[in-house]
Amino acid sequence: MFPYGKKMIAAIACALTFASFAPFQSAHAAGMSASDQAALAGYWSPVLYQDVGANPEADIPVPVNFDGDWSALNSWDNIGNYAKGSSLPLNPSVYWSLVETETHYYISYDFFYAAHDPKGSLGDHENDMEGIMLTIRKAGTEKEDGTTVTNPNGEIELVLMPRHAKLGMYAPASGASYEPGLDTVYYDDTFTVENHATGKHIPVYSAQNDEYYTESEGDFGHALKPYNGGGAKGDTGYVFQWGGAGSAAGNMNASDNWEAKLGDFDDSKRMNYQLIPLETSLWPLRNDFTLNLWSSYGTFLGDDGKDNAANTPWGWSFEGYRDLGSGRMLYDPAGFVDALFDGLGQFSTVYLTNPYSG
Template identity: 35%
Template sequence: MKLARSAVSLAAAALLSTGLAAVPAPAYAVTDAELALRWAPIHHQDTDSSDYDADYLTRINFDGEWTMNDNWEAQPASLSRLTGNAYYSVAETSTHWFLIYAFYHPRDWSETCSNLNCHENDLEGVLLTVRKNGTTYGKLEAAITVAHSDFYSYVPAGSSFVSGRETVDGTLLTETWSGAAHPSTFQEAKGHGLKRWDGAAPPGGDGVIYQPTSAAAGEVPASGNDRTVAYALTSIFTTGGLWSHRNDTATFASYGTFRGDNYKDNAANAPWRWDDGNDGSDLQAGIMATDPAYLVHQYFDGTGTFSLTYTRNPYGG
């Protein structure tokens, strides 16, 4: 016991010596899956009546394999395969968890497609910053979303985070689901750019609202205007999953860029390749996954006690 107490004291001293206060440990050590479920967004997906199901969420390997340049063709073949899903990952410092949620569509589409506005495969998402405050699941402090080649930043009510290098784009709303407040996200129809939900009805009045479930599989919307559809959570790092295929040439045309050959070739990216094109040369493609703490610390001021050193980052940070 004396040895354990000494180790704790040394760890606390190390934190204080770098300007960081020791974070009280929760009574229960939460798993990544539990943490991901707790903070998974209530996801508002706009749909377009010209092809509702092209806007449904699904798994990347919804057609039973990891070859990516046949997903455009496979998308309408069997709607029963378009079960709601989001991919997640968790990185961690002594002060925060950083959770990525990524939402996949087989098509980035338009009613009139060309190489300029359509492509096969589409994966966009959100990074949530959750402070370790001694409770089991922590406190949500900020979100950065991915909409095409731009990032957007948001803070929930009560957060100390304010604009830093980037201007905060709005308030992150929350909705209660299963007795807890979850952040609310919104994806546009067709192009699927992802931002915060602003509380408004979807454009045109039709859309799908996805809620997270701990079940192994999500649900298929009953229509393009279904307001209660479960989506499952799949770890990016599950055995045989997305990260396992990062060097698979049937899945990726280059590192982090999915293979696709409908309209614009190879135009969709995994989180370790997501990029904002104009937020600074030090914020390189993939930083949302590989160094989320640095990204958040640059995007926001008012972050308080904030460690930039990872206790773990599965992307190698």
């Protein structure tokens, strides 16, 4: 069994700020502060290229309680109240979580949608949560090739993106990558990183609902993959990003943003999303079955389309890797990566910051 360091975070800073992080020194280093976690989550936050279809409000990532309550049984019913022309605020939002070992940060970004509604009927279900996980080597640690990371905020070595219960695996477009450790492990593609004043950001594509669930590339129902510059289907998409410390989140129902920001992934029209810490928002409710939120641990209630078909990160497991356990990418990401890959270089499974281990 892997040893876990359990550090409960009292609060997350309202304004995200940059920080530099000390190089790896010893197994007894303290876990990260709440403000340092938030700053690192902002620094590595993705740029989201969100395709939208005929009902774009259901293609916008929002908080689970976007409608003012924690019921998952009315998400599909209520999202239409926030469509174009509404005076209600609809704020693009991204959940983040961070786990730290002696050698790596594992930062996840999760996107919640009120409905998974591709064309046809077999793929419909209320609620939808998709996400990505970045494996980031810490400054001062040695890679497999013998070089040492010098960027104080680390270096991305791997990105995992679940796609409809399958696990997409992506290597850096430049630089060394891990070696597959199992016969079933292979890289789907590569990812790139944009450099901005706010940090380093991976461009990520999210598919629209308005596509058949049998679409050949699997690009339906908010499936995620690295964005390759191919544009939005029908020239109808939005680009969302974190705007930096102290920036305000956008509102789809303000300033005619539904039309003004719509385009063929026009980077000049980027809108800000808000970053929400998973640890202090949704995670504390995980065992509260007095709410109309869960059908079981890690699974949302839902009664439109297929019942109870959407999972949270602590309920995720993946085709071909079920034996690694549900939720392991969240609560034991180092063990998860270690089980899938070889050639990891200096690699520790000793956790310094892990609020999801218990």
